[in-house]
Amino acid sequence: MKNTTLYMVSLICCWIITSGPLKAQNMHTVDLEGGLPKLINIKDVPGHVLVKGGTANKIEITVQGFKPDKETSGLQPLYASGKNTGLGLAVEENNDEITISGITGKGNQQYTIIVPESVPLKMIWNGEHFFGKVRIENHRSDLEIKRVNGEVTLTDVTGPLSLYTMDAVLEVAFTDSGHKGPVSISTFHSDIKLKLPSTAAIDLKMRSGKGELFSAFEIEDKSFEKEEKDDCVDCVPRVMRGKLNGGGIQFTLTSYAGNIYLIKND
Amino acid sequence: MKKQEEIKSLLEDFLEVNLQEDEEQRLKAHFAQKGKSDDPFFEEYFDYLRHYEEQKEKPLRVDSHSIQRFLKISTFAWYRSAAALLLIIIGFAAGWYFSTGTSKTSNTEIELLSDDLDDLRKELVMMRIDMPMASDRIQAVQYAESLASEDDQMINVLGEVLISDDDINVRLAAAYALFGFADNSVARQKLILAIDHKSQEALVQLSLINMMLSLREKSAISNIRRALLNEAIPEEEQVKIETKLTEWL
Numbered sequence: 001m002k003n004t005t006l007y008m009v010s011l012i013c014c015w016i017i018t019s020g021p022l023k024a025q026n027m028h029t030v031d032l033e034g035g036l037p038k039l040i041n042i043k044d045v046p047g048h049v050l051v052k053g054g055t056a057n058k059i060e061i062t063v064q065g066f067k068p069d070k071e072t073s074g075l076q077p078l079y080a081s082g083k084n085t086g087l088g089l090a091v092e093e094n095n096d097e098i099t100i101s102g103i104t105g106k107g108n109q110q111y112t113i114i115v116p117e118s119v120p121l122k123m124i125w126n127g128e129h130f131f132g133k134v135r136i137e138n139h140r141s142d143l144e145i146k147r148v149n150g151e152v153t154l155t156d157v158t159g160p161l162s163l164y165t166m167d168a169v170l171e172v173a174f175t176d177s178g179h180k181g182p183v184s185i186s187t188f189h190s191d192i193k194l195k196l197p198s199t200a201a202i203d204l205k206m207r208s209g210k211g212e213l214f215s216a217f218e219i220e221d222k223s224f225e226k227e228e229k230d231d232c233v234d235c236v237p238r239v240m241r242g243k244l245n246g247g248g249i250q251f252t253l254t255s256y257a258g259n260i261y262l263i264k265n266d
Numbered sequence: 267m268k269k270q271e272e273i274k275s276l277l278e279d280f281l282e283v284n285l286q287e288d289e290e291q292r293l294k295a296h297f298a299q300k301g302k303s304d305d306p307f308f309e310e311y312f313d314y315l316r317h318y319e320e321q322k323e324k325p326l327r328v329d330s331h332s333i334q335r336f337l338k339i340s341t342f343a344w345y346r347s348a349a350a351l352l353l354i355i356i357g358f359a360a361g362w363y364f365s366t367g368t369s370k371t372s373n374t375e376i377e378l379l380s381d382d383l384d385d386l387r388k389e390l391v392m393m394r395i396d397m398p399m400a401s402d403r404i405q406a407v408q409y410a411e412s413l414a415s416e417d418d419q420m421i422n423v424l425g426e427v428l429i430s431d432d433d434i435n436v437r438l439a440a441a442y443a444l445f446g447f448a449d450n451s452v453a454r455q456k457l458i459l460a461i462d463h464k465s466q467e468a469l470v471q472l473s474l475i476n477m478m479l480s481l482r483e484k485s486a487i488s489n490i491r492r493a494l495l496n497e498a499i500p501e502e503e504q505v506k507i508e509t510k511l512t513e514w515l
Contacts, residue, residue, distance in 0.1 A: 039398060120399055142399045144433065160401030164434040164469075166498075182404050184435035188469045188498075209472070250408065254438060256469055257500075 026066070028085040030059040030098060032116065040115050041099040042123040045089060047109040048132040053117025053139040059098065063087045066109040077103045087111075105129050117141065128166075140178070159183045159249065165190060173265050174200065181249030191258040194251075195265035201248035206240045209256035216264045217244050384413050388420060395423060400433035407436065411443035416450050425456030428470075429463045437470050445477050454483065461489040468498035479510055487511055 036057060042049070047065075054060075066088055076084050082092030082101060088109065092099045100113065105127065115121060120142035123134070133151040136143065140158050148166040156175045161183045163172070170187055173195035179202070185192055191211070196202070198217070206213050219242035253260050387409040394406035407427065410420045427440040441460070447453035460466060461474045471493045478486040490511065494504045 122399070142401055144400045146434070160399070162400035162404065162433055162435040166469075182401055182408065184401070184404055184439065186435055186438060186469060252404075252435070252439070254469070256472060 026063055026087070028061045028087055028089070028091065030061075030091060030093070032057040032059065036116055036119050037093075037098045038096040039098075039120050039122060041097060041101075042113065042121065043099060044102040044105060044125055044127070044130070045100065045111055045113075046102045046105050046107040046130065046132065047111060049123075049134045050110070050112045051121070051123070051134075051136045051139070052112065052114045053137065053141075054114040055117065056114075057116060058114075059091075059100075059116075060112075060114040061085065061087060061089065061091075061100065062112045063089075064110045064112075066107065072103070077101075079103075108132070115139075120144075123147070134168075161185065171195070176265075179249050181251070183249065183251045184254075185252070186254035187256070187258060189257045190255065192253050192255050192260045193263060194253065194261065195263045196244070198264050198266050199245060201245040202243070202251045203247045203249065204240070204242045204244065204262075205250070205252045206242075206260050207252075207254040208240075208258075208260055211255050211257060211259040213240055213260050215262040217262050219244065220246070384415060384417070387413055388417065391420060391423060395427065400431075400436050403427070403431060403433065403436045404439050407439040407443050411439075411446055416447050416453075418452065421447060421450060421453045421456065424453075425460070428456060428460045429465065434467050434470060437467070438473060441470060441473055441477070448477070448481060454481070458483065458486045458489050461486060462492035466493070466496075468496055471496060472499060472503060475507055479507070482514070484514055487514070 040059070042051065068086060068088075072084065073086065074084075077090050082090035082099060084090055084103065088103050088107060089111070090101045090103055092101070117138060117140040121136075121139060122144040123136075123146070124144075125147045128148045130147065131150045133153070134145075134147060135153045135155070136145075136157065137154075138156045139154075143154070143157060143159070143161045143163070145152060145161075145163045146165075147168050149168055151169045152163065152165055152171075154161075154163075154172040156173065158175055158178050159180045159182075161172070163170070163185045165187045167189045168187070170185065170190050171193040172185060174197065176197040176199070179200060181202075183202075185194070196217070204219065219240075222240065222242040225239040225241065390409045391406045394402045394409075397403060397406075407424065410424055413420060421444065424440045424444050428437055428444065431437050431440070441457065444453045444457050448457065457474055457477060461471060461478070466474075475486075475490050475493060478490060490507065493499070494507060
């Protein structure tokens with residue numbers, strides 16, 4: 001019995017000793033107590049990325065499944081500007097802007113980045129080789145996202161929003177209050193799934209090339225504009241305008257080849 | 267009554283250039299739904315407007331100088347934009363009020379107001395078009411799109427945005443805004459030149475090409491054919507478009 005207790009205590013001590021430094025190795029924090037930046041840029045971050053809006057005055061980056069490259073330890077990246085965090089990302093603070101950049105485009109790791117929810121966020125992936133899942137949750141300010149492939153899911157966002165993807169699967173869910181506009185979502189090949197609270201008051205403009213439009217909402221003042229001014233019967237895209245709950249913030253949804261779905265998010 | 271108090275409070279914030287965005291939305295909604303001459307708030311609002319116009323000695327004249335003075339030369343572009351937006355709302359409400367027949371305001375004054383609104387929209391376009399976030403620039407394009415009359419400066423701004431903005435949604439918005447002015451030869455030329463611009467994205471190119479097909483704009487054929495070299499445009503679309511071009515020739 002005594003030996004068992006001793007063994008358990010030893011195990012716990014080992015866990016405490018090893019887990020502390022391990023946690024520190026997987027985390028990078030940017031202290032913003034001196035003032036929030038005007039903009040946070042997130043560029044070319046590989047793998048899967050979860051961005052959460054938080055209330056603390058700091059940016060907290062954690063990573064799972066990342067194997068640090070011993071060769072680059074202590075070296076500064078030349079393509080991605082900023083300081084090497086050791087997590088496969090570089091962070092640069094410059095003129096009221098903070099930029100978090102992927103050092104390489106490789107990897108299947110999972111990043112979680114917690115940012116102040118009130119700071120505008122710009123996320124861009126240059127290139128077709130990023131296939132991971134991108135999730136953004138609980139953000140309360142301007143969002144701008146450009147990504148070619150993978151998945152993009154936005155949950156509990158307020159807008160304003162400008163989102164473009166070539167092929168990435170898209171799903172955007174707005175909060176039940178405090179919407180801000182304009183909201184523009186466009187994609188070449190993908191469907192757009194837009195979830196809105198049933199009370200959302202918006203002006204809608206939906207452009208669909210070869211896809212179809214579906215709505216769980218009753219759309220007021222619905223009108224279809226055919227952009228052909230002559231006998232060009234299959235000229236696309238078709239445009240539908242309408243209002244939800246009397247109208248309000250402008251939402252523009254464009255998919256050339258995919259469907260557009262308006263779904264109730266109650 | 268509570269609602270009126272709230273609107274009055276919003277108006278006071280508005281006058282002090284202290285209005286938050288959600289409050290702006292509520293005020294806008296109130297104007298849209300309750301903008302009637304028998305609304306007590308509306309009378310207060312017109313008291314303010316009359317007082318303001320007496321100072322200006324110009325009936326219902328709201329120009330860029332008045333915006334600056336009204337905004338107390340705020341250093342924050344957002345507040346300037348928000349307050350200028352509210353001035354536009356005021357203009358709309360005033361236009362509605364004077365069009366109800368309860369006033370003896372002449373058509374000339376209404377036309378003056380319409381011109382002033384366009385001036386305000388142009389101010390807003392120039393304020394927002396260079397802002398760092400795409401949503402601000404989309405808003406600027408929407409102001410340009412809502413102009414009552416064509417304006418060369420605004421068409422040139424939209425043309426520049428269409429080929430140089432970093433954000434595809436801003437470019438798409440500019441394309442559709444210019445398409446709205448497609449009867450103007452300069453606007454149409456801007457659309458044509460943007461089709462095969464070296465930095466153009468396939469989604470914008472296809473939208474522009476379809477605009478040209480719908481306009482049957484034969485002078486765009488060479489631009490369209492150069493754009494079709496973009497491998498990002500699906501082959502079936504290329505074939506379909508080429509077939510249409512061949513039918514034209």
